[in-house]
Amino acid sequence: DAGITQSPRHKVTETGTPVTLRCHQTENHRYMYWYRQDPGHGLRLIHYSYGVKDTDKGEVSDGYSVSRSKTEDFLLTLESATSSQTSVYFCAISEPPHHSGGTSSTDTQYFGPGTRLTVL
């Protein structure tokens, strides 16, 4: 298993409160991602990072911010939680695609165990 941990694993909070989720990796992978998982939607990308202090938005970034001050940690912050942000949040990591024998190999993403967040 890839060395990815997420904390907390479960959290219940109230509408309007700030929440920070942490993803920690021991693999020294360059790329890190935050997804949310909702019934009927699979997983959707919130934000991602392509290096320390390098982050960008995914398809469902509204209401979320991220920070990456060191390679191993990627933080997801809900500045003011809403009930629509009740979800399961997954962190993922990957390495850049590499080339071997003239062909290109795409990266593979490895996922953490998830954080179940409930906003009341």
Add this chain to the structure above:
Amino acid sequence: GNSVTQMEGPVTLSEEAFLTINCTYTATGYPSLFWYVQYPGEGLQLLLKATKADDKGSNKGFEATYRKETTSFHLEKGSVQVSDSAVYFCALSLFALSGSARQLTFGSGTQLTVLP
């Protein structure tokens, strides 16, 4: 845009039955294709992948073939076990994001239950 469509679940089978979970995709280029599996209470694990047309990915008795002509990547297993009960996600990777990161586009998932 890119999208992945999986067969609706849940799917319930008896042990040793044959499994097929259909997956089709829409993409503007030539994506890499993946199957991930999620066991109860856990994160997603890569099950298998294929990076170009006619490639066959295989792992733990599961197989899927990248069919460009039908834009499909159906998951199959000849004889399922109770331990295969999980949610299965089909996904594609196509566009490079900033810094050459990759976005995975997921299907909605198919719940499989295998009964003894």
